[in-house]
Amino acid sequence: MEEVAGRFSVFTVPVLLLFIEGTECLREARFIHFEQLEQKLKRVYQLYEE
Template sequence: MKEMTELHSLAAVEHFIKQHQFSFIYISRPGCTVCHAVLPQLRLLLDQFPKIALGHINADDVEEVAGRFSVFTVPVLLLFIDGTEFLREARFVHFEQLEERLKRIYQLYEDE
């Protein structure tokens, strides 16, 4: 399963995004049952993409994350490439579609 970095401040999130060419941010809340179901599936999916770093933010601990990334519901999955948001999924994630989108994006950067 994909290794995940816990991020405990907005500064840590910003640093994580800048530090990795491909950074995937997972925003959740402890009481969210959908969040608990989506996370293991996401970690398994991201195993296919070794260059994508996964970071997790608890929106209850880092409340300002909602304003910074325009989060209205959880979970939110954000893919950043070179510091720019490239992909966003929220609440109900269609993993087959997400996998196809990630494969296309990843392939584009592999071909460079």
């Protein structure tokens, strides 16, 4: 577990990392507000579709 945390520079939990084709596109940590997360995910999805 420490190897993964070190590799992705995770210093707190919980953390949500979204990778698309090997590139980190979204990082949310500690207090995750699901309404804001939904909007961010929609934005990432729109950009990926272009």
